[in-house]
Every structure is written in C-alpha cells, then in structure tokens.
Amino acid sequence: MAFLEVKHIRKVYTGRLGSKETIALKNVNFSVNEGEFVSVMGESGSGKTTLLNLLSTLDKPTEGEITLAGTPLTAIKEKELSRFRREQLGFIFQDFNLLDNFSLKDNILLPLVLEQVPVKEMESRLKPLVERLGISQLINNYPYEVSGGQKQRAAVTRALITKPKLILADEPTGALDSKSSEVLMKLLADIHATKQTILMVTHSARAASYSNRVLFIRDGEVYHEIYRGDQTAEEFMNRISQALLFAFNRGEKNEI
Numbered sequence: 001m002a003f004l005e006v007k008h009i010r011k012v013y014t015g016r017l018g019s020k021e022t023i024a025l026k027n028v029n030f031s032v033n034e035g036e037f038v039s040v041m042g043e044s045g046s047g048k049t050t051l052l053n054l055l056s057t058l059d060k061p062t063e064g065e066i067t068l069a070g071t072p073l074t075a076i077k078e079k080e081l082s083r084f085r086r087e088q089l090g091f092i093f094q095d096f097n098l099l100d101n102f103s104l105k106d107n108i109l110l111p112l113v114l115e116q117v118p119v120k121e122m123e124s125r126l127k128p129l130v131e132r133l134g135i136s137q138l139i140n141n142y143p144y145e146v147s148g149g150q151k152q153r154a155a156v157t158r159a160l161i162t163k164p165k166l167i168l169a170d171e172p173t174g175a176l177d178s179k180s181s182e183v184l185m186k187l188l189a190d191i192h193a194t195k196q197t198i199l200m201v202t203h204s205a206r207a208a209s210y211s212n213r214v215l216f217i218r219d220g221e222v223y224h225e226i227y228r229g230d231q232t233a234e235e236f237m238n239r240i241s242q243a244l245l246f247a248f249n250r251g252e253k254n255e256i
C-alpha cells in the first residue's frame with residue numbers, strides 16, 4: 001500500500017439551507033509513495049485547496065477514502081484530529097500564518113509546546129533546523145521585523161519541527177519575489193532529499209519543477225500527471241509549461 005492513498009474522492013459543498021451545490025471534487029484518485037515530492041497544479045477553482053483541506057483533515061470528503069501511513073483519516077476520532085494534525089502533518093501556507101506577537105522562535109516551537117515536549121528536547125530540535133534554514137541569527141525577532149522570505153523559512157522550520165509524516169504546502173511561494181521563491185524551493189528540495197514526503201499546491205511551473213511529479217487537476221479530477229524522471233529542473237519546467245499551455249488551449253477550444 002502506498003504511503004498516501006486518495007481513493008474516489010468526491011467533495012460537494014452544499015449552500016445554506018441546502019440551496020446550491022458545488023461539486024468541488026468529482027472523482028480524485030492518486031497515491032504518493034513515502035519520500036515523494038508531488039506538486040498539484042490546476043486553474044483557480046479546480047479544487048486544489050479543497051483537496052488539501054481533505055488531506056489535512058480540516059474537512060471531510062462527501063465520498064471516498066484517504067489513507068495516510070495505513071490510517072484511514074475517517075477512522076480518527078473528532079477529538080483526536082487536532083493532535084493528529086499537529087503530530088503527523090506539517091503545514092506551509094502562502095501567507096506564512098505566523099503569530100505577530102510571538103518571536104520566530106516561539107512561533108516555531110509552538111507545536112512542541114502544545115505537545116508538552118521538554119524544553120531541552122525543543123532546543124536540541126530547534127538548533128540544527130534554524131541553522132539549516134539560515135535563520136539562526138533571527139529567531140528572537142518578531143515576524144514584522146524580518147523579510148517575507150525569512151518569514152516563510154520560519155514557517156517551514158515550524159512545519160518540520162514535529163518531524164511530520166507529510167508536509168502539505170498551499171502556494172508556498174505565492175507571496176514571495178522570484179529570488180526568495182528560489183531560495184525556498186531549493187530548501188524544499190533539500191528537505192525532500194532527506195526523504196521527507198511533500199505535497200505542494202502551486203501555480204508556478206518553476207516551483208513545480210523542483211518536485212518529482214506533477215498532478216494536474218481540472219473540474220475536480222486529476223486529468224494528467226508527469227514525472228520528472230532524470231530530467232533537470234529546467235527541462236521539467238518546460239514540460240510542465242507545455243502541459244499547462246495544452247490544457248489551456250483545449251479549454252479555450254471547448255468553450256467555443
């Protein structure tokens with residue numbers, strides 16, 4: 001069995017009083033092996049965030065089953081969900097989601113504080129990570145005192161500090177300039193090289209080119225996937241761009 005299995009996922013949002021239905025995901029099937037770095041691409045409204053919300057147990061599918069490391073997500077009891085999220089998953093968001101009144105260090109350690117991890121253990125996990133991510137000189141600063149790229153690196157450190165089974169990232173480079181994006185993607189590639197499993201939603205072919213597989217979703221279904229194989233990031237980026245262009249042209253023709 002694969003590390004992450006997504007089987008026949010359907011997600012229908014029902015409006016208030018059951019008035020209006022939106023089929024956000026129709027029939028999504030894919031699996032991810034341990035240690036893979038997978039990107040998900042698709043136009044606005046194609047269901048990417050919906051999919052991440054289901055994977056992160058923030059929402060439940062209407063039909064279908066998601067299994068992570070042998071655990072069906074629906075089998076987790078409601079009161080155990082937040083602990084499951086904290087211990088097993090790491091999140092990286094477009095807008096960093098750091099608490100303004102906490103220093104970077106306190107932001108990073110927050111998941112461990114919630115788990116009541118001993119202070120000594122916290123410090124020993126923190127040090128190598130902040131060094132690796134290049135923010136060791138900044139950890140006593142507050143989020144408003146550092147750059148967007150540095151904030152995102154603190155957010156990545158926070159995602160890694162619990163040693164999660166799976167990192168989920170929603171547009172992690174979305175709020176960054178091209179240089180900071182590149183630094184971040186190189187970091188994610190390094191993290192992937194340590195066998196960390198990552199699933200990332202992105203609009204950027206360049207960001208996706210750092211992963212080893214790209215899933216394309218449209219109208220709530222995965223309609224295409226490409227593997228990087230032994231191509232360089234540059235070659236892979238060109239293939240991703242072509243796939244996006246092809247899908248876009250097809251969409252245009254369908255509408256005429």
Ligand SMILES: Nc1ncnc2c1ncn2[C@@H]1O[C@H](COP(=O)(O)OP(=O)(O)OP(=O)(O)O)[C@@H](O)[C@H]1O
Binds near residue numbers: 042044047049
């Ligand atoms: N809570 C909700 N209630 C009702 N409809 C929703 C809800 N969340 C999303 N939708 C609808 O579901 C569809 C998929 O939305 P989703 O947010 O997953 O798209 P997305 O691929 O993440 O888009 P973007 O690239 O703009 O972030 C859209 O038609 C959206 O309007």
Ligand SMILES: [Mg+2]
Binds near residue numbers: 048049050
């Ligand atoms: Mg979205």
